Amino acid sequence: MDTTTKKIVLPGEEIDLQGMKQGNGIYHENGKYYAYQLGMLQFYNNYVNLIPLSGKYYPVKNDKVIGKVIDIAPSFWILDIKGPYPGFLHINDTPWKSGSGELNKIMNTGDTVFAKVNEITESKQIWLSLKDNGLRKLEGGHIVSVQPTKVSRIIGKGGSMVNMIKEITGVKIQLGQNGIVWIDGEPDKVLLVIKILKFIEDQAHTSGLTERVKEILEKAR
């Protein structure tokens, strides 16, 4: 059994599990297995998974995301996290303390935060939290969005890609699993990083990407 082959499947395409177990993104009907959506098949650990090639970010517990405040309620902020539902950040899940009606003094609409998905309720309410290492309000900087499915490629193997970009350019980068990237640094370096991100997004399917990005960065230095 070939465990490395990956195949692109279309919604409704029949999948041969080759004796393995049904993983994510696969449904069955009348004893047969079919793909849920457009994606790539991965045979891993005796499970067949479908990795989506496109689509919106779907929140998963403990994901770290970047959200923008779009509204303020009496005791929580409502954030746009680029998913199908808005995210809620309650004052009790932040390091701040506030009297009633003072939330806009801490964070106002348009501000961005790096938060983690704390809980997803049955009715698909998404509660975020700032109580973990590195989670904070993002001051200054620039926001760029990329496809959420390409975030893992930007991170690279064990963070190799993003760490290299940070090292060479000296720019601060914060990646959200929802495809929002926060960048802070010198203007020309920030522009370079944005260009690099688009390049990675575009070339995510090709090999030796880290090396090619390094070349571009060295040249621009």
Added chain:
Amino acid sequence: MSMVSNIKLIDENGLRIDGRKFNELRPIKIEVGVLNRADGSAYIEWGGNKIIVAVYGPREAFPKHTQNPSRAIVNARYNMAAFSVDERKRPGPDRRAIEISKIIGEALESAIFVEQYPRTSIDVYIEVLQADAGTRIAGLTAASVALADAGIPMKDMIVGCASGKVDGNIVLDLNKEEDNYGQADVPLAIIPRTQEVVLLQMDGNLTREEFGQAIEMSKKAALFISNLQKEALLAKYSRPEEKEEVKEEEAEQENHGDDNHE
């Protein structure tokens, strides 16, 4: 339908006005991912039809009272550009456009796993740039490709085709003249995997036998068009230069994806 005319739509050799045989389709071209701002998009050229489709969502449904707590709603909007037909079409939704939007939305809904995304809406915008008969089916065919491009979970990609009666003969995929001066037009859309019918209309009159014949012909053609849809999607997403090595690297990354990369 059946306007009084002296136009001869089928010649003595059995060929139609544009030179096609009775069971021949017009040329079809589908392109995926033509719009950057949309979550998914597709462009279709089907004979003289030129249609662009944009898909947004799933996103929070607005206004709020339209939200359904147990499933997603599918909003389809079929719109014809003012310049899409010979005589300028008065812009905005009319009786016909509202009807087509409704049936296309319902057809797509039957294939989408709507219960996956409660309280959201999936918006499908179908813009007809040039019309030449059969736009509802062409729009629907492109819409399901755009939905797949948007990564929306579906049972299968809906596909369709129309048949009709022209000069007393059952023919496949009517063009503008045949539609205007023919005796009947039957658009049909199916879920190809199960052959379930998701859209069926009839304009004009057919006998039972003729109707059955038209359905059979449309189904056969729909399965052919289904392959064109798949080819169009694969053309965007599968890259032959892809190396096994990259794929392994990506598998690695899936496992590192949840690490904190400050």
